[in-house]
Amino acid sequence: MGYPRQPSIFLSEEHDAFRTTVASFVQREIRPHADEWEAAGECSRELYRKAGAAGLLGLRYSEELGGSGLDFMATAVLAEELAKSDSIGTAVSLMAQSEFALAILADEASDEIKARWMAPAIAGELIGAIGVSEPGAGSDVAAITTRAVRDGGDYVISGQKTFISNGTRADFITLAVRTGEPGPKGISLVVFPTDTPGFEVGRRLDKLGARASDTGELYFDECRVPVANLVGEEGQGLRYILSHFGGERLVIASFAVGIMERLIELGLDYAAERQTFGSPILGFQTWRHRFAEMATSCEATRLLAYQAARLLSDRDPAGDLAVSMAKLRAAEAVQSVAAEVLQLHGGFGQMEESPIPRYYRDVAGFSIGAGTSEIMRELISRSLISTINTNPTNKETAR
């Protein structure tokens, strides 16, 4: 039984054809390896090359770099379908490359950086990561302390990063460093090649979910990187990071939509087959109505995500608010659907031989990564308050 997806006014026939491409990629290249990669803590390097050859790693980037020159609607479809692979970790690995590590480079980096790092990453020849979080700085990006000190034609970088997706084996990292004063204005981004002397990968972190995504601690000890690797302008790093969170948040929201489709599909199959008290579970109104709730929740989230994708594609300032709402709603919706579908499966839903417990664990992080739900609420409320009133008293409330 497939998920009864409605036609969407946001998508074209070409998006539907592309969805078929990604679905068959997932079916052929990811699902057969999902268990193996989840256990190994990483997907194969070969998968990046295959994804590159299928044009999945550079959807939004220019054709000169091997990309497809599309917009966030294509990203949303890609993320939805990758999320159905029964290995969110693998989906995270691919998107951490295509959307997180490369997005800022596409908009801000020099042509030399694009040719040297972006083009091979789009082809799947190199693996990229984005390195922002530190032990003392997660949501509070402005608090990072990893330092980059100018010395002749180089930056000398020392510090530590953590929770870095693709971190243990990335070939390069789009790295947030402090080049100036403490606070938001002293942050810059550099492209950091991981074969630089002084760089070390610490522990591979053992996570609750998304286990096929390798997540690492990274150490930098007086690593010398040419100043030419600076992305855009010095001191603008925080602005670049904040202005590109939209893509990451859209990816998480779209992952959630794809997972909800997959869980509802798995749930309907099980509910139609599983007999209790002489009737399939689907015969009980309590479950039929819960499916109705789940499907409605999935579709509402999808609409928020598509609306955000449209606005982000148009570089409409309203895109940030829309994507914050989409991500907040998506995390809560998918966590609720995962709990419901686990409940539906009863004892079987707790068995590792079914994909249900894996999804249940995977979605726990959706309210944390790429901006916590608390941060989303803060962003949404600030946006609301700033639009309804400019009265100084109310401004105070908004803090």
Add this chain to the structure above:
Amino acid sequence: MKVVVCVKQIPDPADPGALDPETNTLKRDTKLILDESDSYGVEMALQLVDAAGDGEVHLVSMAANNEVGGLRTALAMGASSATIVSDDALGGSDALGTSKVLAAAIARQEPDLVLAGTESSDGYTGVVPEQVAELMGLPSVTFAKSISIEGGEAKIQRQTEAGYDDVECPLPVVVSVTAGVVEPRYPSFKGIMAAKSKPVDELDLDALGIDAAQVGWAGAGQEIVAVDEAPAREAGEVIEDDGDAHERIVAFLDDLKIL
């Protein structure tokens, strides 16, 4: 080099629809997709043209109502153009009727090489490529696992039960390609966009100069007289291990002449 690939568009095997009880044939009123077994021929053709350095891949298909859903997928993979043959008189065509149509449509392209799958995933007659070759007066090589073009000849590895035969054959030739011998590329978004503007020639029987009495129900030399449910799978034999299970399994396989 011009390679023509025969492409069948079939109902999605994930949602195959139903048989028409009157004709015992598959209802084809749903959206059609590219038969996966033809994607190998398309991939092989694209690789041959790449290797040759120039040339093009042209697709030929027969389906009702100028349906191009499956052709667009093959065009998105990289084929240059396509011919779709549709005609109300083609309903009920058997394998030979289909072959007559395909042969006529292929001939118009004057190809150097014609590729086809060994059999379709919905009909499984497995004779169309050979009939097309006969009708066109071309040599036919079946079950190819690899093809290369050298010095104006096709060098083909043809799968056999024991291994493979090396076959050399002058061009043009009709070759059927075994499923699974190459890895069909995924149609990228760029390919999907490009496919929209690739030329698809829509032809009917008149355009091909085929007499309607020779094809469709009228010309069919075969009739499906009955369709039966596939027998339910029988319960297997369970061998409990009392220490000699391995011997009994060997004996069982030996009886089946598998060992």
